[in-house]
Amino acid sequence: xDEHLDAVVLRAVRHSDARWVVTLLTRQRGPxxxxxxxxxxxxxxxxxxxxxxxxxxxLEGDIxxxxxxxxxxxxxxxxxLPSLSQHPVKIIMAQLxxxxxxxxxxxxxxxxxxxDFARYSAMALxxxxxxxxxxxxxxxxxxxxxxxxxxxxxxxxxxxxxxTFSLEEGRVAWGTPNTLSPTETTFAARLxxxxxxxxxxxxxxxxxxxxxxxxxxxxxxxHGVQLSSLRTVSLAREIFD
Numbered sequence: 709x710d711e712h713l714d715a716v717v718l719r720a721v722r723h724s725d726a727r728w729v730v731t732l733l734t735r736q737r738g739p740x741x742x743x744x745x746x747x748x749x750x751x752x753x754x755x756x757x758x759x760x761x762x763x764x765x766x767l768e769g770d771i772x773x774x775x776x777x778x779x780x781x782x783x784x785x786x787x788x789l790p791s792l793s794q795h796p797v798k799i800i801m802a803q804l805x806x807x808x809x810x811x812x813x814x815x816x817x818x819x820x821x822x823x824d825f826a827r828y829s830a831m832a833l834x835x836x837x838x839x840x841x842x843x844x845x846x847x848x849x850x851x852x853x854x855x856x857x858x859x860x861x862x863x864x865x866x867x868x869x870x871x872t873f874s875l876e877e878g879r880v881a882w883g884t885p886n887t888l889s890p891t892e893t894t895f896a897a898r899l900x901x902x903x904x905x906x907x908x909x910x911x912x913x914x915x916x917x918x919x920x921x922x923x924x925x926x927x928x929x930x931h932g933v934q935l936s937s938l939r940t941v942s943l944a945r946e947i948f949d
Contacts, residue, residue, distance in 0.1 A: 711736065711771050714786075716826045717763045718810040720744075720756075729777065730759050733809055733826055734769075738818025742769065742780040758785050760793045761806035762830040789834045797947055801833055801846055804940035808851065812858045812933050822857040829853070832904045842908040844917065844948040849907040851924045852900060860931040864897040873897075875927050886930060896923075918945050 715732035718739070723729045728746045733739055746756055758765055764787045770779035792802045809826055829850055836843045855861040863879040873893040874881035881887065888896055899920065902910060912920070921944065925936045935941065 709771055710781075711769050713737070713740075713767050713769050714823070714827075715740075715765050715767060716806075716809070716823065716830060717759050717761055717765060718806045719761065720746075720759050722746075728759075730780065731810055732765075732767075733813060733823055734818070735820050735823040736818065737771065738822075739810070739813045740769070740771070741777050743777040744780055755783065757793070758783050760802075762792055762802040762826075762833065763789060764827050764830055787831060787834075789830060791834055792830065797843060798833055798836070800940055800943045800947060801843070801850075802830070804847055804938070804944050805829060805833070805850055807938045807940055808854065808935055811935055811938065812854065812928075819857065825853065825857050829904075836904075841904045842910070845902070845907040845910055845912065846904065847944050848899075848910075848917065848920055848924065849902050849904050851921075851928070852902050853904075855927075858933065860928070860933070862896070862900055862927070864900055867893060867897045875923075876930050878927075878931065886926075914945075914948055917948065921945065 714735040718731045718733055720728045720730045723743065726745060728744050729741055730744045731739060731741045744755065744759070763785055765783050766786050767783040768781040770781070772778060791798050793799065813822065832841060833846060835841070836846060860878065862873070864873070866880040870890050871880045871893050872882055872890055873879070873888040873896055874884045875886040875888065876884060925941070928935050
């Protein structure tokens, strides 16, 4: 059945010489995969440019129940996001965000709020430097924000002097495995309030940023979202001093 879909591009993987499997996060149906022709024609080159990670697009999709791969028609970008495919750092950030979303939403029902967050994140990354958003901390703000939409947001409401935070339970607790120290808990509670706009207030060295990234990835893993093996995580560790 033909449907109009609003989507954010997550990934495009070669399926054969002339076809790719493209995964989208759609507002109407959540994650969907499409078999798309990607030959050497001018039309294919334009299509490939549209289907870059974190591009915000609209399309007509022939969606068939119980089918893993659907048919895409008329895909086009609806918001200009040129730097996501031109700025070297933003390319890595966009790829990381898309990989994380693909891993975190693989088995999820559709959630329009998650789509809205992904779309907003793509727009924020495009405008990062112009709006005073700290590009170096962007991936941290993204991972912190995403916890709210995949059901693993940590609860810091009971933080008090001397409190410790359980990564496994996602809340203040004492005497459990994978528990942060009181100093780490205080910082984690502050970090949990980070968003794209406030990310510039966190002045971090590369080592501090990577330690925080490791802690966030560990938290995701303990809550069933495996991210540490993603290809772009290693790239994100190296791009900022």
